[in-house]
Amino acid sequence: MYTAASFAAGFVFGLGLLVAGMANPAKVLAFLDLAGAWDPSLALVMAAAIAVGAGAFAFVKKRTRTLLGAPVLLPSPRRIDTRLVLGSLVFGVGWGLAGICPGPALVLAGTGSAKGFVFLAAMIAGNGIFEFFEGRKRVASGSAPMRS
Amino acid sequence: MSIAWNAFTPATALIGGAIIGVAVALFVVLNGRIAGVSGILGGLARPEAGDVSWRVAFVAGLVAAPLAWGLLAVLPEIRVDAGFPALVAAGLLVGAGTRYGGGCTSGHGVCGVSRASPRSIAATVAFMAAGFATVFVACHLIAP
Numbered sequence: 674m675y676t677a678a679s680f681a682a683g684f685v686f687g688l689g690l691l692v693a694g695m696a697n698p699a700k701v702l703a704f705l706d707l708a709g710a711w712d713p714s715l716a717l718v719m720a721a722a723i724a725v726g727a728g729a730f731a732f733v734k735k736r737t738r739t740l741l742g743a744p745v746l747l748p749s750p751r752r753i754d755t756r757l758v759l760g761s762l763v764f765g766v767g768w769g770l771a772g773i774c775p776g777p778a779l780v781l782a783g784t785g786s787a788k789g790f791v792f793l794a795a796m797i798a799g800n801g802i803f804e805f806f807e808g809r810k811r812v813a814s815g816s817a818p819m820r821s
Numbered sequence: 822m823s824i825a826w827n828a829f830t831p832a833t834a835l836i837g838g839a840i841i842g843v844a845v846a847l848f849v850v851l852n853g854r855i856a857g858v859s860g861i862l863g864g865l866a867r868p869e870a871g872d873v874s875w876r877v878a879f880v881a882g883l884v885a886a887p888l889a890w891g892l893l894a895v896l897p898e899i900r901v902d903a904g905f906p907a908l909v910a911a912g913l914l915v916g917a918g919t920r921y922g923g924g925c926t927s928g929h930g931v932c933g934v935s936r937a938s939p940r941s942i943a944a945t946v947a948f949m950a951a952g953f954a955t956v957f958v959a960c961h962l963i964a965p
Binding site for chain 2: 675676677678679680681682683684685686687688689690691692693694695696697698699700702703705706707708709710711712713714715717718719720721722723724725726727728729730732733738739740741743744745746747748750751752753756757758759760761762763764765766767768769770771772773774775776778779780781782783784786788789791792793794795796797798799800801802803804
């Protein structure tokens with residue numbers, strides 16, 4: 674049941690990206706190009722998604738179980754640290770280079786785009802870099818793995 | 822700054838954004854989790870029992886969306902201007918950066934901001950600023 678709900682959520686997410694034009698890297702880059710011919714569409718996509726999402730998060734806020742009975746697992750750390758900011762800056766540079774972030778990368782791969790596959794493979798390799806260094810740190814400190 | 826009115830698509834942006842919001846809502850109301858693509862995908866790097874199928878299903882849903890769309894209609898325009906070396910560099914930076922930053926446009930930008938999480942707001946400001954700066958350097962300083 675959770676698996677079916679998860680597939681449905683991913684599927685609807687992908688449709689939303691396609692409708693919004695956000696699976697099109699050229700359109701994303703046109704948003705990031707403030708000094709050029711600026712396309713503000715991405716800001717409206719985020720605003721609409723956040724407006725709907727805020728209602729859902731307000732609904733689950735006081736609950737410990739979801740409608741399907743799963744535990745509500747929302748992140749609780751609130752500290753803004755260097756790792757968060759530096760990681761996000763690095764992500765932003767990569768996003769600005771190609772106009773692709775993780776969700777659209779998967780949608781692009783689904784369109785059969787060769788460039789989409791290359792980006793996705795590199796993104797998974799980038800993931801591997803993180804896992805490699807984090808794995809070494811874990812071995813060194815003997816701490817339990819952190820799940821995201 | 823000049824707005825490209827011919828490229829601006831407010832109606833589909835709002836509708837598509839609302840559909841993304843519905844996906845995020847479905848996921849948290851049914852599965853109790855943040856629909857953050859980088860974290861969902863990244864969690865597959867170290868698979869744990871009982872923690873794999875929902876991740877694979879979410880990823881499969883994202884990949885299946887354009888496949889299903891393509892069966893029923895013509896896919897919307899998709900243009901990737903970046904060349905292969907830039908795509909490899911971008912993918913590596915996005916892959917590593919989102920894991921260190923603990924999220925991407927979906928997890929921090931949509932879900933985190935929806936929850937008014939200070940960490941997510943900081944992350945979103947950081948990756949947006951870096952994205953704006955990178956495009957400025959790439960399009961106006963290096964190759965104007």
